Amino acid sequence: GAGVSQSPSNKVTEKGKDVELRCDPISGHTALYWYRQSLGQGLEFLIYFQGNSAPDKSGLPSDRFSAERTGGSVSTLTIQRTQQEDSAVYLCASSLRVTGAGANVLTFGAGSRLTVL
Amino acid sequence: GESVGLHLPTLSVQEGDNSIINCAYSNSASDYFIWYKQESGKGPQFIIDIRSNMDKRQGQRVTVLLNKTVKHLSLQIAATQPGDSAVYFCALSTGAGNMLTFGGGTRLMVKP
Numbered sequence: 001g002a003g004v005s006q007s008p009s010n011k012v013t014e015k016g017k018d019v020e021l022r023c024d025p026i027s028g029h030t031a032l033y034w035y036r037q038s039l040g041q042g043l044e045f046l047i048y049f050q051g052n053s054a055p056d057k058s059g060l061p062s063d064r065f066s067a068e069r070t071g072g073s074v075s076t077l078t079i080q081r082t083q084q085e086d087s088a089v090y091l092c093a094s095s096l097r098v099t100g101a102g103a104n105v106l107t108f109g110a111g112s113r114l115t116v117l
Numbered sequence: 118g119e120s121v122g123l124h125l126p127t128l129s130v131q132e133g134d135n136s137i138i139n140c141a142y143s144n145s146a147s148d149y150f151i152w153y154k155q156e157s158g159k160g161p162q163f164i165i166d167i168r169s170n171m172d173k174r175q176g177q178r179v180t181v182l183l184n185k186t187v188k189h190l191s192l193q194i195a196a197t198q199p200g201d202s203a204v205y206f207c208a209l210s211t212g213a214g215n216m217l218t219f220g221g222g223t224r225l226m227v228k229p
Contacts, residue, residue: 004160035219041221041222042206042219042220042221042222043161043206043208043219045217045219091160091161105151105163105166106161106217107163108153108160108162109160110158110159110160111159111160
């Protein structure tokens with residue numbers, strides 16, 4: 001697509017429920033990133049994909065968080081047994097490649113705002 | 118670990134004035150620096166970048182200055198306009214895995 005699309009744009013859930021957040025990157029972008037942004041805070045790196053593989057999962061806050069990417073395109077971030085501290089905006093970004101020309105220019109989606117009651 | 122910080126959390130300027138947003142970093146191995154602009158309800162948008170082999174780069178109404186000696190990065194916006202009101206983030210990477218570390222953000226408010 002023309003930009004990075006994320007869904008849902010807003011999600012309100014109850015504590016303990018599982019949620020899935022979806023990211024559809026720019027067509028042809030091999031690198032995909034997930035960040036988390038708490039209210040009034042900077043961006044916290046969660047995970048990135050090179051193709052379908054995730055070389056670095058160190059940013060995931062706990063084992064309740066997981067992500068996958070299939071077909072080198074769409075990615076899903078899953079949060080199991082959500083907690084109130086998971087409330088944040090989850091941002092997805094993609095770039096043409098991980099290294100080399102165009103690697104560092106990330107294009108972000110508008111984010112998915114998650115509220116855990 | 119890496120830390121990236123901003124000197125001013127909020128900057129208020131008069132329309133037409135120049136704005137300067139500052140960012141300090143600690144990792145001397147950082148070799149790539151980016152400024153992003155985030156408007157309310159949107160994701161960050163790329164503004165301008167600079168590599169460590171440069172100390173200045175200019176774009177349209179924006180200039181990024183890099184001082185590697187004191188590990189300081191700044192974004193200068195000329196003739197600030199109401200549309201420039203947003204939160205500005207500096208980000209950097211050491212190139213490894215292309216992981217960007219973001220600063221805490223500075224909110225720029227432009228008064229008409």
